[in-house]
Amino acid sequence: MNSAFLEEAARLLGPKGLTTSAEDMAPWLTDWRGRYTGKALALASPASTAEVSALVRLCAEHGVPIVPQGGNSGMSGGATPFESGTELVLSLRRMNRILALDPAARTATCEAGVILQVLHEAAEKEGLRFPLSLGGKGSATVGGLVSTNAGGTQVLRHGSMRALVLGLEGVLADGSVLNQLTPLKKDNRGFDLKQVLIGSEGTLGIVTAATLKLEPGIAGRSVMWAGTASLHDARALLLLAGDMAGSLLEGFEVLPQHSLEAVLAYLPDARAPLAGPHEWHALIELVAGDAETAARLPEISERLLTEAFERGLVADATIAASEDQAERLWLIRETISPAERAIGPAMQHDISVPVEKMPAFVEAAVPQLEADWPGTQAVCFGHLGDGNVHFHVIAPPGSERAAWEAGDGKAISAQVHDMVTAWGGSISAEHGIGRLKRDELDRLGDPVMLATMRAIKRALDPKGLLNPGKLV
Amino acid sequence: MNSAFLEEAARLLGPKGLTTSAEDMAPWLTDWRGRYTGKALALASPASTAEVSALVRLCAEHGVPIVPQGGNSGMSGGATPFESGTELVLSLRRMNRILALDPAARTATCEAGVILQVLHEAAEKEGLRFPLSLGGKGSATVGGLVSTNAGGTQVLRHGSMRALVLGLEGVLADGSVLNQLTPLKKDNRGFDLKQVLIGSEGTLGIVTAATLKLEPGIAGRSVMWAGTASLHDARALLLLAGDMAGSLLEGFEVLPQHSLEAVLAYLPDARAPLAGPHEWHALIELVAGDAETAARLPEISERLLTEAFERGLVADATIAASEDQAERLWLIRETISPAERAIGPAMQHDISVPVEKMPAFVEAAVPQLEADWPGTQAVCFGHLGDGNVHFHVIAPPGSERAAWEAGDGKAISAQVHDMVTAWGGSISAEHGIGRLKRDELDRLGDPVMLATMRAIKRALDPKGLLNPGKLV
Numbered sequence: 001m002n003s004a005f006l007e008e009a010a011r012l013l014g015p016k017g018l019t020t021s022a023e024d025m026a027p028w029l030t031d032w033r034g035r036y037t038g039k040a041l042a043l044a045s046p047a048s049t050a051e052v053s054a055l056v057r058l059c060a061e062h063g064v065p066i067v068p069q070g071g072n073s074g075m076s077g078g079a080t081p082f083e084s085g086t087e088l089v090l091s092l093r094r095m096n097r098i099l100a101l102d103p104a105a106r107t108a109t110c111e112a113g114v115i116l117q118v119l120h121e122a123a124e125k126e127g128l129r130f131p132l133s134l135g136g137k138g139s140a141t142v143g144g145l146v147s148t149n150a151g152g153t154q155v156l157r158h159g160s161m162r163a164l165v166l167g168l169e170g171v172l173a174d175g176s177v178l179n180q181l182t183p184l185k186k187d188n189r190g191f192d193l194k195q196v197l198i199g200s201e202g203t204l205g206i207v208t209a210a211t212l213k214l215e216p217g218i219a220g221r222s223v224m225w226a227g228t229a230s231l232h233d234a235r236a237l238l239l240l241a242g243d244m245a246g247s248l249l250e251g252f253e254v255l256p257q258h259s260l261e262a263v264l265a266y267l268p269d270a271r272a273p274l275a276g277p278h279e280w281h282a283l284i285e286l287v288a289g290d291a292e293t294a295a296r297l298p299e300i301s302e303r304l305l306t307e308a309f310e311r312g313l314v315a316d317a318t319i320a321a322s323e324d325q326a327e328r329l330w331l332i333r334e335t336i337s338p339a340e341r342a343i344g345p346a347m348q349h350d351i352s353v354p355v356e357k358m359p360a361f362v363e364a365a366v367p368q369l370e371a372d373w374p375g376t377q378a379v380c381f382g383h384l385g386d387g388n389v390h391f392h393v394i395a396p397p398g399s400e401r402a403a404w405e406a407g408d409g410k411a412i413s414a415q416v417h418d419m420v421t422a423w424g425g426s427i428s429a430e431h432g433i434g435r436l437k438r439d440e441l442d443r444l445g446d447p448v449m450l451a452t453m454r455a456i457k458r459a460l461d462p463k464g465l466l467n468p469g470k471l472v
Numbered sequence: 473m474n475s476a477f478l479e480e481a482a483r484l485l486g487p488k489g490l491t492t493s494a495e496d497m498a499p500w501l502t503d504w505r506g507r508y509t510g511k512a513l514a515l516a517s518p519a520s521t522a523e524v525s526a527l528v529r530l531c532a533e534h535g536v537p538i539v540p541q542g543g544n545s546g547m548s549g550g551a552t553p554f555e556s557g558t559e560l561v562l563s564l565r566r567m568n569r570i571l572a573l574d575p576a577a578r579t580a581t582c583e584a585g586v587i588l589q590v591l592h593e594a595a596e597k598e599g600l601r602f603p604l605s606l607g608g609k610g611s612a613t614v615g616g617l618v619s620t621n622a623g624g625t626q627v628l629r630h631g632s633m634r635a636l637v638l639g640l641e642g643v644l645a646d647g648s649v650l651n652q653l654t655p656l657k658k659d660n661r662g663f664d665l666k667q668v669l670i671g672s673e674g675t676l677g678i679v680t681a682a683t684l685k686l687e688p689g690i691a692g693r694s695v696m697w698a699g700t701a702s703l704h705d706a707r708a709l710l711l712l713a714g715d716m717a718g719s720l721l722e723g724f725e726v727l728p729q730h731s732l733e734a735v736l737a738y739l740p741d742a743r744a745p746l747a748g749p750h751e752w753h754a755l756i757e758l759v760a761g762d763a764e765t766a767a768r769l770p771e772i773s774e775r776l777l778t779e780a781f782e783r784g785l786v787a788d789a790t791i792a793a794s795e796d797q798a799e800r801l802w803l804i805r806e807t808i809s810p811a812e813r814a815i816g817p818a819m820q821h822d823i824s825v826p827v828e829k830m831p832a833f834v835e836a837a838v839p840q841l842e843a844d845w846p847g848t849q850a851v852c853f854g855h856l857g858d859g860n861v862h863f864h865v866i867a868p869p870g871s872e873r874a875a876w877e878a879g880d881g882k883a884i885s886a887q888v889h890d891m892v893t894a895w896g897g898s899i900s901a902e903h904g905i906g907r908l909k910r911d912e913l914d915r916l917g918d919p920v921m922l923a924t925m926r927a928i929k930r931a932l933d934p935k936g937l938l939n940p941g942k943l944v
Contacts, residue, residue, distance in 0.1 A: 102828070104711055104828065105826075105827060105828045148660065149660055149664075151658055151660075155658060160658060162664070163635075172920070172924065176920045176923070177920060178918075178920050178921065178924060179918065179920070180921070182826055182896045183826060184825070184826060184859060184896075184897065184898050184901070185824065185827055185857075185858040185859050186623055186627060186824045186855070186858045186859065186860040186898070186901040186902055187824060187898040187901060188620065188621055188623075188671060188898070188900045188901060188902055188903065188904045188905070189898050189899065189900050189905060189913055189917065189921075190671070190672070190673075190905055190913065190917075190921075190943050190944060191671065191672055191676070191925050191928060192621075192667060192670070192671055193921060193924055195664060195667035195668070196663065196667070196668065196924075196928070198664070199660060199662070199664055200662070200663055201662075204663070216715075216718075239576055243688075243762075246688075246761060246762065246765075247719050290715075290718065293718075352656050352657065352658045352659060353656070354577075354654055354656060355577060355657055356574070356577045383658070385657075386657040386658045387656060387657050387658065388657065388658045424654045424656075425656065426656050426658070426659040426660070426661050427661065428659075428660045428661050429658040429659060430658055430660055431660065432660045433661060433662055441661055441662065445661065445662075446650075446651065448644070448649060448650050448651070449650065449652070449661075449662075451648070452644065452650060452665055452668075452932065453662050453663050453665070455931040455932055456663060456668070456928060456931055456932070459927040459928055459930065459931030460924065460927060460928070471662050472662060
């Protein structure tokens with residue numbers, strides 16, 4: 001049966017479009033974090049939506065399960081096949097054309113395989129930008145970003161991927177093509193099916209193209225670093241920045257002293273932005289899209305920090321005096337993850353709670369965990385403005401990685417997820433569910449939510465061939 | 473069977489919660505525009521989500537179809553029962569509490585029956601505003617606005633209802649309660665089920681509460697009126713305003729000379745904003761949320777119009793010198809519909825095309841229709857910034873309303889919808905499908921879109937009891 005399918009698929013896709021070579025497939029069978037390695041029946045790389053459509057129809061006829069894959073830079077194993085070897089990995093990477101870039105309408109229509117960095121560069125050439133970025137931008141593709149509703153440090157101002165998708169084309173489980181690529185700013189013809197595919201991790205359809213929103217290019221930015229005595233003060237500073245800088249506020253990241261020290265130990269050339277230590281640090285970025293506003297940024301930044309001092313929210317602060325200084329402040333933020341990982345084994349959690357509850361949550365959860373698991377250290381850093389922190393729990397010194405991760409580490413993760421759920425939060429703020437958190441979602445998800453998701457999954461993929469075993 | 477259901481429902485809801493009196497029900501059995509009058513088994517007015525849940529479960533047991541209703545101010549008959557008399561009208565109007573209004577988080581959590589104007593006033597008391605308004609604001613409810621993804625003149629800046637819903641609670645077809653009321657700015661736990669209920673016109677679930685986004689109150693606004701030689705020039709002016717005023721641009725409405733003259737004839741006290749006639753008129757509004765920006769509005773407005781003159785986009789223009797003048801300019805815009813209606817019978821269409829295509833569409837569609845239907849006059853006005861105009865076709869003078877509407881008028885509507893579809897547009901930009909456009913959606917909708925909508929409908933409402941015969 002499989003050989004008949006493979007023959008037909010090879011005929012359909014041509015030599016560039018299908019491989020069963022172990023060597024060719026190998027890079028795409030292990031996930032980004034190296035957590036899972038699977039097997040595949042074949043790796044298909046169609047060159048067009050029509051080919052994706054025909055291939056999916058063929059899969060439906062032969063009962064072949066499909067694992068859609070973009071840049072293979074997901075954090076939750078959602079694009080990695082299982083170990084069975086019965087699944088087809090469907091790579092969208094060959095579909096990498098920017099089909100249109102309209103500077104007046106400020107939109108870019110991209111095939112699914114367009115790499116984020118390529119889109120950034122294309123927008124920049126027109127004096128525009130695509131206001132979403134993340135660590136894997138050299139690999140991550142538009143299709144993957146849409147399918148996982150990706151986030152990043154600019155969500156505070158511009159929203160996550162969902163807010164940036166104006167139009168979408170996708171192939172459904174029976175091979176039919178849902179074409180909603182032409183953006184209509186207003187369209188009330190029933191259910192917004194785009195929204196159903198966004199963030200569904202390839203379980204309801206395969207995103208083949210998207211029309212994305214662009215923003216004016218950056219005419220200037222102001223990057224500040226502030227030391228605060230508590231996360232409550234950092235939150236008050238965030239609200240103040242929102243009031244005083246309005247829609248110019250593009251980034252508001254926080255880190256504890258522990259993370260700063262980890263970065264300073266990890267990066268030989270890094271220097272502490274402020275003279276003394278502070279319980280918490282905030283990295284604040286204002287961005288202007290036109291020259292006139294850009295000229296006002298220094299004054300707005302000064303006034304913001306002066307007001308924050310006067311209110312006692314900030315103990316010390318600095319404004320980057322050059323792009324180079326601004327880059328160095330951001331480098332600290334971007335190095336936290338590897339720096340914390342260098343300390344030793346750690347369980348990492350990508351969680352959110354309602355924005356206003358975040359300080360209280362961290363103040364309750366961190367000491368609780370450290371008390372329950374002696375020797376561990378809990379560290380939270382990230383996107384305070386979105387109520388989303390990366391919650392790392394570092395193993396007691398000397399722990400053996402594999403044993404700790406499988407034992408105490410697993411129990412710690414369950415406890416973090418329990419606490420987040422009790423606080424009305426999410427066990428996956430940015431990184432999706434994929435394979436990694438499927439059982440936890442099953443355990444902790446609201447039963448009505450789970451039942452509704454499963455009903456939609458059965459309705460749109462009755463044979464269960466689209467990324468089975470992931471998410472739902 | 474019905475009597476058993478009615479007895480149980482009466483026991484469940486109490487005397488305030490259920491009526492079968494023809495007199496009590498009458499106001500809720502005819503739609504806002506007076507197009508449809510139906511019959512109902514009873515009118516239920518539950519007082520809580522728990523009562524809605526129990527009532528829907530009871531309906532599921534007895535096979536009683538439900539027509540959810542908010543303020544009964546919909547434009548497409550979506551909240552009016554059919555003539556069979558077998559349907560239960562489920563009014564959410566008694567659930568009219570604002571459950572929370574958090575000025576720091578800028579959110580308001582409202583039961584479904586909260587009237588839009590009440591929400592406006594509550595937000596204003598806190599120095600905030602809810603940035604969506606429309607003609608029926610004294611009747612329209614939060615639940616209805618969410619269920620129809622309502623729009624208005626502020627969509628350009630703030631988006632339609634979908635963009636303003638942060639959290640949602642709804643009762644599904646089996647009576648289960650989907651509670652996603654606590655807003656999480658980031659949450660990637662699978663499908664975003666909120667999005668499925670928003671705009672589904674009560675066919676997938678009954679919205680019982682929503683957490684909505686608030687914006688800073690208005691610190692100042694600048695309202696301008698400009699005469700242009702073409703809709704292309706108006707569109708160029710819109711792009712210029714976007715570049716020069718950025719996110720301050722809140723409204724950009726257009727009307728042809730014909731609509732201005734209709735308003736001047738209809739409103740005895742109205743005066744033309746500009747000295748001479750112009751092919752097209754643009755009404756532009758900038759809004760500032762803080763005093764400092766408000767102080768800059770006059771300068772920004774002057775510069776915008778000066779630049780527009782220099783580019784030859786504008787023949788004449790004026791800036792409202794007072795709130796009173798600003799109100800009078802807006803009154804002209806808001807009076808177009810009744811003024812056009814006073815001329816005689818007309819078919820009204822609420823359509824959108826891709827924003828950048830709107831001028832070319834209007835230039836092609838208007839003369840085509842007038843040529844195909846001698847004696848008619850086609851008039852487009854409205855939200856150019858959203859690619860959404862109200863496209864009215866006025867009957868030849870002396871036409872008898874009912875006969876014309878049922879004959880030529882119907883054929884004209886079909887032709888307008890055909891043209892819009894051919895241009896990649898929507899036959900319902902704002903007003904939804906309801907009962908009014910269901911057959912047209914069936915005729916013109918993309919088959920894949922329709923099949924997918926029906927699959928979701930069957931999955932979430934297998935007995936077909938939620939607002940049957942509407943939308944899908």
